[in-house]
Amino acid sequence: MTPSGTTSTTAAEPTNRTSGAQPAWEVLLPAAAAPARRRGRALQEALREAVRAGRLASGTRLPSSRALAQDLGVSRGLVTEAYEQLVAEGYLRSDRGSGTWVGGAVRTGRAATPSVPHAPSAPGSGTVADFRPGTPDLSLFPRAAWAAAQRTVLAELPHSALGYPDPRGLPALRSALAAMLSRRRGVVADPDRLVVCSGVAQAATLLGSVLRARGHRDVGVEDPGSPEHGRLFAATGLDTLWLPLDDEGLRPEPLTRSGTRAVVVTPSHQFPSGIAWSAERRGMLLEWARSVDGYVCEDDYDGDFRYDRAPVGALQGLDPERVVYTGSVSKSLAPGLRLGWMVVPESLVEEVVERKRTMDLGHPALDQAALAHLVTSGGYDRQLRRCQRAYRERRDALLAALDEHFPGTTVTGIAAGLHVIACLPARYGPTRRFLGAAASVGVALRALEEYGTARPTDGAVRLVVGYAHLTPTTIAAGMRHVAEALAGR
Ligand SMILES: Cc1ncc(COP(=O)(O)O)c(C=O)c1O
Structure with missing residues (x-):
C-alpha cells in the first residue's frame, strides 16, 4: 500500500458541521490520483459530486487550498482553481478572510442545514490555538x-x-x-x-x-x-x-x-x-x-x-x-x-x-x-539552549492543561521534540466528535490515526499535540476552550 496521498488529513481544519459529512480529503482522494492531465477536472467533478450528494454537508468549512493541496499531494493551483470554479457555479461560497464553505446555491442530497459559518472566536484567521505538530516558534529565530x-x-x-x-x-x-x-x-x-x-x-x-x-x-x-x-x-x-x-x-x-x-x-x-x-x-x-x-x-x-x-x-x-x-x-x-x-x-x-x-x-x-x-x-x-528552555516550559504547560481539563489522559513522547501524544479516555470521544468540538471553538488538533493505517477500537481519543510554537497562555486557553465546547458550555 502506498501511503502517499493517503496520509495526513485536514480533519482538524475548522468545520462547523462535522456530523454525517466525511472530511473533504477522503472523498477527493480518487480524483487526486487521476492522471496529471485530467486531475484538475477530476478534482472539480469530485468536489461537485460530493456537495451534490451531501457527502460534504452544507456549512462545512473546506480546508485552505494549501492544506488540501498538501494532503492530496496535488498542486495548490489545482485546488484554488477548483474552489474558484465551484464558487462561480454556486456549490461553494467564499467568505473573504474566513475561508471557503459548502453552500450557496446548491441543493444537496442531504437534508440541507442552514449554512451559517461558525463565528470565529478570535479575530483574523479564527484559530484560537493551532496544536498541529511540525512548527517551531518562528518568533525565536535569532x-x-x-x-x-x-x-x-x-x-x-x-x-x-x-x-x-x-x-x-x-x-x-x-x-x-x-x-x-x-x-x-x-x-x-x-x-x-x-x-x-x-x-x-x-x-x-x-x-x-x-x-x-x-x-x-x-x-x-x-x-x-x-x-x-x-x-x-x-x-x-x-x-x-x-x-x-x-x-x-x-x-x-x-x-x-x-x-x-x-x-x-x-x-x-x-x-x-x-x-x-x-x-x-x-x-x-x-x-x-x-x-x-x-x-x-x-x-x-x-x-x-x-x-x-x-x-x-x-x-x-x-x-x-x-x-x-x-x-x-x-x-x-x-x-x-x-x-x-x-x-x-x-x-x-x-x-x-x-x-x-x-x-x-x-x-x-x-x-x-x-x-x-x-x-x-x-x-x-546558544539558540538551541534558548529554544530548549522555552519548549520545556511549553511542554509543561501542555501537560498541566491536559491534566486540568482532561483528567485521566496519558501523555507519551514527552522527553523530547516539539509534540506529544495525548491519549484521552473514551468518555471524551469519539475522536471525530472531539475534533469537531475543538474546531468549533477555533482549536486545531490532529488525531494520531491520521498518520498511519491503524484504527484503534478502544474508543480512546489519541492526539498528536504540537506545543513548541504556542505560548503557555495559548496552550492553556486552547485546552480550556475544547473542554468547554465538549461540555456544551
Ligand atoms: C518528520 C519530518 N521530517 C522531515 C520533515 C521535513 O523537514 P525539512 O524542513 O528539514 O525538509 C518534516 C516536515 O514536515 C517532518 O515532519
Whole structure:
C-alpha cells in the first residue's frame, strides 16, 4: 500500500458541521490520483459530486487550498482553481478572510442545514490555538545573530566564493556541521561525506532518486509515520510500503517480509509516536540492512530537543556505511531557511553529490556561509539552549492543561521534540466528535490515526499535540476552550 496521498488529513481544519459529512480529503482522494492531465477536472467533478450528494454537508468549512493541496499531494493551483470554479457555479461560497464553505446555491442530497459559518472566536484567521505538530516558534529565530553572521560573511568572503558552490556544500560549513553533529548527536561525520542540501526533504529526494537509479523499487516508511516521507520518496518513483511499529520501533517480521532494501525511520524520537527506539530494535534494523545490502535513511528531525533525559545518539553512529543521516535547521532556526544536511555512506556519496549537482548546482553560498559562522561562533548552540528552555516550559504547560481539563489522559513522547501524544479516555470521544468540538471553538488538533493505517477500537481519543510554537497562555486557553465546547458550555 502506498501511503502517499493517503496520509495526513485536514480533519482538524475548522468545520462547523462535522456530523454525517466525511472530511473533504477522503472523498477527493480518487480524483487526486487521476492522471496529471485530467486531475484538475477530476478534482472539480469530485468536489461537485460530493456537495451534490451531501457527502460534504452544507456549512462545512473546506480546508485552505494549501492544506488540501498538501494532503492530496496535488498542486495548490489545482485546488484554488477548483474552489474558484465551484464558487462561480454556486456549490461553494467564499467568505473573504474566513475561508471557503459548502453552500450557496446548491441543493444537496442531504437534508440541507442552514449554512451559517461558525463565528470565529478570535479575530483574523479564527484559530484560537493551532496544536498541529511540525512548527517551531518562528518568533525565536535569532534575527540579530543571523544578521550579524550575514554581515560578517559578506565582508569577509572572497569574490570567488560567489561562484557556483561545491555541490557538496561550502567546505567551512561542512567542517562546522561535521564537528557539531559528532559532538551533539554522535554522528560519524567526515566532512567529505557530508552534503549540504535544502532540508530533510531534499535529502530524501536525493537519496530516493539515487536508490531508484540503482534499481530499488520501493522504500519502507514507518506506520504511523511522517506523511512527508511517503510523499517525498514516492515522488522519486519508489513505491512506499507501510511498516508497522510497536513501542520499541519497527517490528522485525513485517520488515523482513516486505522484501524492501531501504527504509526511512525516526529512531531518536519517532514521528509521530514520540518513542525512542529500543537498543535491540536499532541493532535489528542495522543487521537487517547488512543482510539485504540495504540502506536506512535516518531522519533526525528534532534530535536537538531533549528535556528530561540524556540525548539518544543518532543511529548513524552505529553503522555509517548503512545509514544515511539527515537533519536540518527547520526546527532549530526556521524551516523557511531551507537548509539541511545529509551524511552519506561512502558507497553512495558520489551518486548523491552528482544528483545534487544536476538538481540545482549547489546550495546558496551566502546562507551556507552564515550558518557556518553561526555554528562556529557558538550562536547555534546558544539558540538551541534558548529554544530548549522555552519548549520545556511549553511542554509543561501542555501537560498541566491536559491534566486540568482532561483528567485521566496519558501523555507519551514527552522527553523530547516539539509534540506529544495525548491519549484521552473514551468518555471524551469519539475522536471525530472531539475534533469537531475543538474546531468549533477555533482549536486545531490532529488525531494520531491520521498518520498511519491503524484504527484503534478502544474508543480512546489519541492526539498528536504540537506545543513548541504556542505560548503557555495559548496552550492553556486552547485546552480550556475544547473542554468547554465538549461540555456544551
Ligand atoms: C518528520 C519530518 N521530517 C522531515 C520533515 C521535513 O523537514 P525539512 O524542513 O528539514 O525538509 C518534516 C516536515 O514536515 C517532518 O515532519
